[in-house]
Amino acid sequence: MAGAAHAARGVIDALLARFAWVGGHADVWRWFDEPELLRSIAAALVDPFRDDATKIAGIESRGFILGTACALELDVGFLPIRKGAGLLPGPKAVVETSTDYRGGRQMLRLQRAAVGADDRVLLVDDWIETGSQAAGARALVEECGATFLGLATIVDQLPPEPGVSRMHVHALLSREILGVDDAR
Secondary structure, X not given: OHHHHHHHHHHHHHHHHOOEEEOOEEEOHHHOOOHHHHHHHHHHHHHHXXXXXXXXXXXXXXXXXXXXXXXXXXXXXXXXXXXXXXXXXXXXXXXXXXXXXXXXXXXXXXXXXXXXXXOEEEEEEEEEOOOHHHHHHHHHHHHOOOEEEEEEEEEEOOOOOHHHHOOOEEEEEEHHHHOOOOOO
């Protein structure tokens, strides 16, 4: 276990070194541009779920990047959860989220044929602020008959929505460790 803790510390240090506040926004894009770091992030995110997940879900758009990397790490399938009206053929489960961090609501959609009763699904994302989208993704997965294992995220920002507090959340960083935006 000491090796895993050391590896996780290395990932956390790398994430912090490549993070910046830019014009009031969190710039997380440098987390994805080095293949070795992206592999390390994926491994750290899925570690608590390594023996349980049969599918990884990710919400458009950065969840697609991280979710695919995590699915490859576990050698399992990837479930894209689309926002809005983008192309997603076939029968879908659809849910409207509660208010998100920008004050809006999102329409989330998942192809029903992509997940079944035997699946155990881990949701992966880069940042959780209110948890409204995570709660929506959970509802989609469960509506399709699969088991929702929890959420693995790089940054956890509290307070979560009540539905999120009842799910297993594994986070690499808390929002507080990222400091404040000096540009404000």
